[in-house]
Amino acid sequence: xxxxxxxNPAGTREEILAATYRALRTHGYADLTISxxxxxxxxxxxxxxxxxxxxxxxxxxxxxxxxxxxxARMTDDDISDPRRRLEAFVEWGLxxxxxxxxxxMVSTLIELRSRAIHDGEYADHFTKxxxxxxxxxxxxxxSGIDQGVFRECDPDRVAATLVTMxxxxxxxxxxxxxxxxxxxxxxxxxxxxxxTLYRD
Amino acid sequence: xxxxxxxNPAGTREEILAATYRALRTHGYADLTISxxxxxxxxxxxxxxxxxxxxxxxxxxxxxxxxxxxxARMTDDDISDPRRRLEAFVEWGLxxxxxxxxxxMVSTLIELRSRAIHDGEYADHFTKxxxxxxxxxxxxxxSGIDQGVFRECDPDRVAATLVTMxxxxxxxxxxxxxxxxxxxxxxxxxxxxxxTLYRD
Numbered sequence: 001x002x003x004x005x006x007x008n009p010a011g012t013r014e015e016i017l018a019a020t021y022r023a024l025r026t027h028g029y030a031d032l033t034i035s036x037x038x039x040x041x042x043x044x045x046x047x048x049x050x051x052x053x054x055x056x057x058x059x060x061x062x063x064x065x066x067x068x069x070x071x072a073r074m075t076d077d078d079i080s081d082p083r084r085r086l087e088a089f090v091e092w093g094l095x096x097x098x099x100x101x102x103x104x105m106v107s108t109l110i111e112l113r114s115r116a117i118h119d120g121e122y123a124d125h126f127t128k129x130x131x132x133x134x135x136x137x138x139x140x141x142x143s144g145i146d147q148g149v150f151r152e153c154d155p156d157r158v159a160a161t162l163v164t165m166x167x168x169x170x171x172x173x174x175x176x177x178x179x180x181x182x183x184x185x186x187x188x189x190x191x192x193x194x195x196t197l198y199r200d
Numbered sequence: 201x202x203x204x205x206x207x208n209p210a211g212t213r214e215e216i217l218a219a220t221y222r223a224l225r226t227h228g229y230a231d232l233t234i235s236x237x238x239x240x241x242x243x244x245x246x247x248x249x250x251x252x253x254x255x256x257x258x259x260x261x262x263x264x265x266x267x268x269x270x271x272a273r274m275t276d277d278d279i280s281d282p283r284r285r286l287e288a289f290v291e292w293g294l295x296x297x298x299x300x301x302x303x304x305m306v307s308t309l310i311e312l313r314s315r316a317i318h319d320g321e322y323a324d325h326f327t328k329x330x331x332x333x334x335x336x337x338x339x340x341x342x343s344g345i346d347q348g349v350f351r352e353c354d355p356d357r358v359a360a361t362l363v364t365m366x367x368x369x370x371x372x373x374x375x376x377x378x379x380x381x382x383x384x385x386x387x388x389x390x391x392x393x394x395x396t397l398y399r400d
Contacts, residue, residue: 028317028318030318107317110314110317111314111317111318113314113371113375114310114311114313114314114371114375116374116375116376117228117307117310117311117374117375118228118230118311120377122375123375123376123377124377126375126376127376127377127378130372130376130381134381154384156384157384157387157388158388160381160384160385160388161384161385161388161389163381164365164368164369164372164381164385165364165365165368166368167368167372168364168365168366168367168368168369168371169364169368171313171314171367171368171371172330172364172367174316174317175313175314175316175317175322175323175326176316176323176326176327176330177323177324177327178327181330181334181360181363181364184354184356184357184360184361185360185361185364187357188357188358188360188361188392188396189361191392191395191396192388192391192392192395194395195391195392195394195395195396196388196391196395
């Protein structure tokens with residue numbers, strides 16, 4: 001869920017996945033074809049066919065790569081300001097000024113996630129993805145408790161709640177005409193965090 | 201989002217919509233065909249074609265009918281016990297023992313909602329649906345404040361938050377392999393309501 005995990009692709013696999021990412025962002029899943037991915041690819045499109053059997057195999061590998069990148073980025077630094085980090089995580093999902101490219105990508109991720117209703121491989125991916133995000137949020141909460149800036153609480157419970165809430169937020173704004181509710185939700189998440197986590 | 205809003209269909213339109221509902225619950229959206237709806241219909245399937253131009257027109261009318269039924273049921277009685285009513289609303293979405301038929305229907309509603317990413321008519325429906333649910337929750341909160349059992353707060357903000365949270369819960373469990381997070385979320389929603397609404 002980073003903005004561009006494919007900025008500097010290394011090797012053919014990453015180049016193919018970068019092309020898949022760009023094609024997904026442009027066409028969405030429903031209109032995605034191997035040929036559209038080939039159009040985004042700087043080498044011969046036949047290389048795509050040589051490496052992947054079909055669209056879902058490619059998309060799932062692309063999702064998996066993005067998640068690994070996110071995970072690597074999130075775990076490679078110390079959490080020096082837990083409250084700022086937690087607020088940045090929440091704000092990421094609530095950002096009304098989200099850049100159009102990221103907005104399209106989030107909608108595509110929501111579209112892909114809805115495939116998990118009928119496809120176990122997508123369900124496996126998004127289950128793992130939720131676990132990665134939850135572990136990240138729980139780490140932030142744990143750091144805050146250790147550093148004395150958050151109150152004692154169950155970090156896993158807070159993490160499950162924030163990840164579920166942001167899943168709802170992103171699903172809702174991807175499928176919704178209005179955004180007035182977003183400001184209401186922002187204030188109430190703050191209320192929840194004040195009640196659970198923040199020291200006065 | 202009631203369990204069976206089509207228990208006693210009155211007239212041809214309602215019979216067609218009842219057949220659509222049963223076919224959706226059995227096949228999901230992707231595998232839904234007018235012919236599958238015809239199979240669920242007790243009169244001549246040609247009547248379906250006479251009333252509707254295609255699958256989406258039928259599905260959208262079915263969604264709209266279900267929402268009207270829900271709205272009528274929710275507004276026709278007084279809210280005598282606001283806390284119990286609010287808890288029932290939250291529990292409805294968090295119910296791990298949800299009956300299989302309702303579970304399939306919720307997954308289908310999530311699948312239909314994801315169509316709103318690319319289809320404005322579905323976006324219109326689910327925007328309206330969220331508004332109906334929010335108005336219902338806000339009415340409960342307002343009753344609780346008037347009766348002195350809830351603290352002063354902004355009923356619309358609480359409603360937007362609970363509806364978004366339950367949207368996240370239902371999307372997550374429809375697309376997820378595990379359900380351990382559900383109990384975490386239940387406890388934290390309670391924490392939020394204790395902090396915002398409930399008097400000690």
